[in-house]
Structure formats: C-alpha cells, structure tokens
Amino acid sequence: MLSDGVDIRYESWMTGIKRKLTGNADHFPDANARIQYVQSRAEGQAFRHMAPRLNEESPDPYKDYGDILAHMKTVFSNPNHAAEARAKYQRLTMKPRDQFTGFLADFMELANEANIHVDNRKVDLYEKLPPLLQSQMLGDSCEDGVSFETFKDRCIRRSHAIALVQQSKITTATGRGRSNPVSSSTGVGSSSSNTKVKTENPTSSTYVPMSATERATLMKEGRCFGCKEHGHMTRDCPKNTSKPTAAPTVATTQPVVNLTALEDPAVDNSGKARA
Helix, strand or coil, rough: EEECCCCCHHHHHHHHHHHHHCCCHHCCCHHHHHHHHHHHCHHHHHHHHHHHHCCCCCCCCCCHHHHHHHHHHHHHHCCCCCHHHHHHHHHHCCCCCCCHHHHHHHHHHHHHHHCCHHHHHHHHHCCCHHHHHHHHHHHHHCCCCHHHHHHHHHHHHHHHHHHHHHHHHHHHHHHHCCCCCCCCCCCCCCCCCCCCEEEECCCCCCCCCCCCCHHHHHHHHCCCCCCCCEECHHHHHCCCCCCCCCCEECCCCCCCCCCCHHHHHCCCCCCCCCC
C-alpha cells in the first residue's frame, strides 16, 4: 500500500503495480478495472492525492492506470533518490553482531536503487563484511569462477555457522560463571560470632549452677549437691551412675564449682584448704 512514500517508496510500489496488472491482465480487462485496482493499493496521503481525479465529474479524470502512476510519480518520486541511495550504499557496513540476512536485504535494496552494476556487487559485498566473515570468504572473493549469487549464498551459510559457534561460546561461558551453592560444615547460620561452647563439669551431665545460699544450706543439712538427698556426697550419688560425658553447653560467666571440695569440711567455700 502506498501511503506517504516513506515506508513504501513510490518506485517499489510502481514496480509491484505494473507486475500485477501485466501478469494478471485477464483479471483486469478494461481501464476501469485497472483504475479500481490501483486505487485499492493506496491509502493516506496517496489516496487523498488520487481522490479528486477518481471522480467522473472531475475536469481531468484518470483515463487509465498509467495516468495514476504518472501523477503519483510527480508527488512521491525523489529526483535525487539515486544519488542518496548511492551515498547510503557507500556507507553501509555489516557490524560483527548484525544478522547477515538483514544486512544483505539493505545491501541489495540500495544496490538496486543506486544502479550498482552486478559485476561490482561481489567485491563491494566482501568489503562491507566484518573481519571474521571476511577472513572466511577471502578465497571465494578472489575466485573468478564464483559468481555474485554463489558468493552471496556462501556468505549466508558461513555467517550462520559463525553465529552458532559464538552462541555456543556464550552459553559455555555463562554456565561456567554460575556460582554453585557452598555447603558449610558448620551448618546453616554458623558464623564466627556464634556463642562458644565448652565442656561441663564431668562429674555431672545435668549440672545446674546454684546460689551460695543454697550451697550453704545443703552443706549444713548434709545433703548431696546432686540429688539433694541425705546420706551421701555428690561423688557417691547413686543417681549419677552414667559415665561422664562431655555435654556442650553455652558458656556462662559463673565459674565451675567443685562440688566435692565444697562438701569437704577441710576446704572452705572458696575451694582453699582450711588452716
């Protein structure tokens, strides 16, 4: 559809119209049918330019589709189009990360619009390739027996091969860069600031610190510091029959008390022998 002559240029639109009407001439037997078809392929600005002359009462109506093409050429054809296309053609290069098929479409379009001779397109295409693709196409570019069409097709295949290799390298590098979960032997939440643990008094695995008043009361009444019953001392407590085990507990600020020493009359409360 011809609209403003930008997205679809007049020259391309005109070529399509002529091919359609020539190739399917039996579908458009008279001038009216041809005019209707061309009208259906216009919109926006293009249709607004056509509309006044599509009316049968117009002082200068279209007689055939050739009149429409000539009219649209005066509106949308750029007299400097070939020169502008040549300048774009000369500046065109393929970047290393560009897709070759998209670049080739631009190359062919500009080559046609700039009227670049077919014999020159092979060398021009080679010079516009990125270095890696150029290095792989050097032999073909110098081979006289390789036509432009063959050279173009080989460029397509080799550009695809390069893209696959590069994608494989990216995937491999990404996989190597992923960090694996590291399991800590100290368990979840362990750190250097964790509470330190120490081995409790081996004489009892259930030792609970008691106050000085409680100790004095037990000593006065002759009771065991462990089970708090009469008739024996802590070291002979019948309820402490299990073997001593090292039980990790949270360190406290209170000192470990020697229960046996406290029960010995010959030792004072501070653990020193009485004079």
